[in-house]
Amino acid sequence: MATTTQDVPVSGHPPIVPKNFTAQQPETVRLYPLSNYTFGTKETQPEEDPSVLARLKRLEEQYRLHGMRRTCEGILVCHEHNHPHVLMLQIANAFFKLPGDYLHHEDDEIEGFKKRLNERLAPVGSQFSGEGVNDDWEISDTLAQWWRPNFETFMYPFLPAHVTRPKECKKLYFIRLPKKKVLSVPKNMKLLAVPLFELYDNTARYGPQLSAIPHLLSRYNFEMVDENDNIVAVTPGTPLPPGYTIPPRVLGGDGADDGQDTGMTGVEEGMKIESHQ
Template sequence: MSTITSTALQTSYPPILPKSFNGNQPKTIRLYPLSNYTFGTKETQPEEDPSVLARLKRLEEHYVAHGMRRTCEGILVCHEHNHPHILMLQIANAFFKLPGDYLHAEDDEIEGFKIRLNERLAPVGTQFSGEGVNEEWEIGDTLAQWWRPNFETFMYPFIPAHVTRPKECKKLYFIQLPRRKVLSVPKNMKLLAVPLFELYDNTARYGPQLSAIPHLLSRYNFEFVDENGQVVAVTPGGGPDGDYVPKTKVLAGGDEEMKEDGIKDENGIQ
């Protein structure tokens, strides 16, 4: 019975060195605590359309004049007790949406998007001063594209095979929040901080676009920083502090009490 020696397993090919453990790994994003940010209110910004039908009619008019409409919305992330929270608007105690809006036909996408973010969230006048008031928006990765095939409320994360001329493309961008920032929301809206676990698989309340945000953010690792700038937790390896259970917080605007009845998703579907 022959014995295989170590010399029989040798090869003339050089060894293949393994890739670094950091190779092809998620980007690490630094998140600052919710307490680092200042929130206020500003003048009411009424909705442009009194109904869903009116909104779709305006979309059709835009398409005839300019072609496909472009919409940009921002995913702004901070943390509360080392759990990521998304800053989100609520309108009329019913509709949830991300900050942003459709772009004018002549707008450059990024610059036009910054203008829309300022319209929604930038402070006005001399209400606030100091660090974070005039902080520039840092537009990060495009995390998703949603397509509106027809003049209907439904949007999809793909273009259906039979559609060659979609009517709208909505892009969701990651917004890297700075260490400090002042945000002001129109009085007729609420600015909420919604924890990721509340959004996950919750299409009944938030609709398909918003409930998909935890999936979109899973491409990143997070580094959680306290008010003093010290890293207190990282992904993986650190969760919420103690027995704290993250929950949605009303940061500014609207009524003080959240109404649970009649909640609809971003497409107005009960």
């Protein structure tokens, strides 16, 4: 006979809720589920430079005219399976990058960055309507600054002592996604939701900047909500929200738990977001 939910025993020992562990820490960040967001496509956005050498050559030309290049990229976070995922672009099925780009020399930093985000991800025309279509971007904390000392591909999370005239500074900002958001992706790119455990210590696949994102986000506590705004998971050590209780540990049946945390299973590496025409 099939086991029902009522037949499955649960632990007789309720979890011990630790004391608060949130001193000197930013406010808890709410993450919404990936299913809250709508994704579409728009016209192809070809890369400005056909090669890395051409990109560095153009950087050198712009440096002579306008000085150090300012580049802004955004870390957009949602959750899937109660685990933070970062939205990033994939180009040519190989190259990963965060949404954003370099600023035009005359642009204000934040307004110029918002303009670049819209170029990459904002819907166009009348493809979509309703909540989340024309919402502004909430640019939050600067999480990292990477420096390019010379006209080379290498960038560093510090400015070498002998360098007084860096050629580029790239800033990574934490962008707080609202409850609903409509995003449109250029046809020549994919938008991926990549879990933190996939990025962590994975420089071989994602490079030093992207693989460092789990470190950058570790300063935050998160609370995950479902599509109806019900809190489904919180960071241990944070005050429990009103009405939230820690789920009991299941001891038998399909969801049996032997008392050991075995980590995330059944989650694809870099979950692809299917775009809707």
